[in-house]
Amino acid sequence: MFAFRETAALDPDPRSGSRVEVAFTDASLDLREGDRLAADLAALAAAAGVPFARLNQVHGADVVEVSGPRAELPTADGQVTAARGVGLMVRVADCVPVVLADAAAGVVGVAHAGRRGVELDVVTRTVERMRDLGAADVTAWIGPHICGRCYEVPATMREEVAAAVPTTYADTSWGTPALDLGAGVTAQLAASGVVVTEVLGCTLEDPRFHSHRRDGAAAGRFAGLVWLS
Ligand SMILES: [Zn+2]
Structure with a gap:
């Protein structure tokens, strides 16, 4: 279910008890809106111990603050919370899922950064909303x-994307024009003073993950997740 899961006690003061759980799911779940979603969300909530708030993602840069899952999904590509007992989810199949946390402040966020999201700098918008809630x-x-x-x-x-975010400029392994969205997001986060951990894996090359480029319209969605415990 989880390709990656980490419990991060980011606060150096153990008395705070503030911990953050970070996870990325694998292709054993399909978190698209569809027939399997209810069962897969229930399995995920059982494993994590919290329900997850999801978004109607539109490759934009809007960020919402949430306090729990909503029947009507907010239209946004980032979400933040300081609430306990609720998980945040972004869903991807090649785009960059970014999980953000300040455990000492008890503030977390997630962002969905595809090509448009990188151009629009959705990750910086998400970090700014977390700082509004007290994250440092x-x-x-x-x-x-x-x-x-x-x-x-x-x-x-x-050319267009690299004009906005120069570190995205790349070539494929076969020598044609490409974009490195991870490098773009890394530069944007570094410019915001965020410490970055790279969770390895290329969705197209690694069958543990859903990939739209590899599987086309049949591609499922996996998730980046974060919650406070
Ligand atoms: Zn690759």
């Missing part, structure tokens, strides 16, 4: 996504 020292986990050696794009698209 933010750590990020950049989850599995299509890598810069695999994410082929037209040359004009590479």
Whole structure:
């Protein structure tokens, strides 16, 4: 169920008891809106001990503060909370899932950064919303996504995105224009003073993860998750 799970006691003062759980799911779950979703969300909530708030993701840069799951999904590509007992979810299949936390402040966030999200800098918008809630020292986990050696794009698209975020400029392993969205997100987070942990894995190359480029319309969705315990 989890390709990666880490409990991070980021607060150096153990008396605070403040801990953050970070996880990325694998392809054993399919978190698309569809027939399997209710059962897979229930399995996930049972494993994590919290229900997860999800978003209607639209490749934008809007960020919402949430206090729990809603029947009507907020339209946004980032969400933040300081509430206990609720998990945050973003769903991806090649785009970059970013998990953010300041355990000492008890503030967490997630962002969905595809090509448009990188151009619009959704990760910085998400960090800013966390700071509005009192976050100071933010750590990020950049989850599995299509890598810069695999994410082929037209040359004009590479020029356009790299004009906004220069570190995205890349070539595929076969020598054609590409974008490295992970490098773009890493630079954006570093510019915001966020410490970055890279969670290894290219979705196109690693069958443990869903990939839209590999599987097309049949591709499922995996998730980046964070919650306070
Ligand atoms: Zn790759």
